[in-house]
Amino acid sequence: MPAHPGTRFAAAYAALTAAHEVGDYLVQRDTDAAAKGHPGHEGAAACARHVLSYTATQAAALWAANRAFGLGIRPGRAATALALSAATHYLADRCAGRWAETGDDAPLLVRAAHATGKGPWLTRDRGAGPLLDQAWHKGWIALAAAVTAGQP
Numbered sequence: 001m002p003a004h005p006g007t008r009f010a011a012a013y014a015a016l017t018a019a020h021e022v023g024d025y026l027v028q029r030d031t032d033a034a035a036k037g038h039p040g041h042e043g044a045a046a047c048a049r050h051v052l053s054y055t056a057t058q059a060a061a062l063w064a065a066n067r068a069f070g071l072g073i074r075p076g077r078a079a080t081a082l083a084l085s086a087a088t089h090y091l092a093d094r095c096a097g098r099w100a101e102t103g104d105d106a107p108l109l110v111r112a113a114h115a116t117g118k119g120p121w122l123t124r125d126r127g128a129g130p131l132l133d134q135a136w137h138k139g140w141i142a143l144a145a146a147v148t149a150g151q152p
Helices: 005-027 030-035 040-069 075-093 108-124 128-149
Strands: none
Touching: 005 040, 005 075, 005 128, 030 040, 040 075, 075 108, 075 128, 108 128
16 A cells, blocks of 8 residues: 555655755766856756766665655656756756856846845855755755655
8 A cells, every 4th residue: 555645745855855965965976066057068968967867866765765665656756756856956056156147148047046136145155056056956856755745
């Protein structure tokens, strides 16, 4: 019998969040971390490599939690959740090192952050970009966990 949706959500959130930390900091190659925010093909390729290893890390954690705890997660729901996490992770990580930029060529999420009043914080505090990045990731991970937890 599959687990209750609330149990699936809690387990999926825990697995996806733990895997986020591992994939974002331990698995990510230093060269990709340094280049993923660069404009152009080099930055896009580095970001794509990082997101691929990040998503594989999340997939392994979700699979392990499902197997270990008999959660009854449907593969289609897991795939949708992982795609959501990957796409939103890519969007944020293309901003790496560029959060204080203010021009029209700044990444989309950087322009959105400035448009919503975060500009002064982003330009004043060197730690603001990484904090905004992590808040973005954790919010989307929660939504991905909710997708995963839906009725089997």
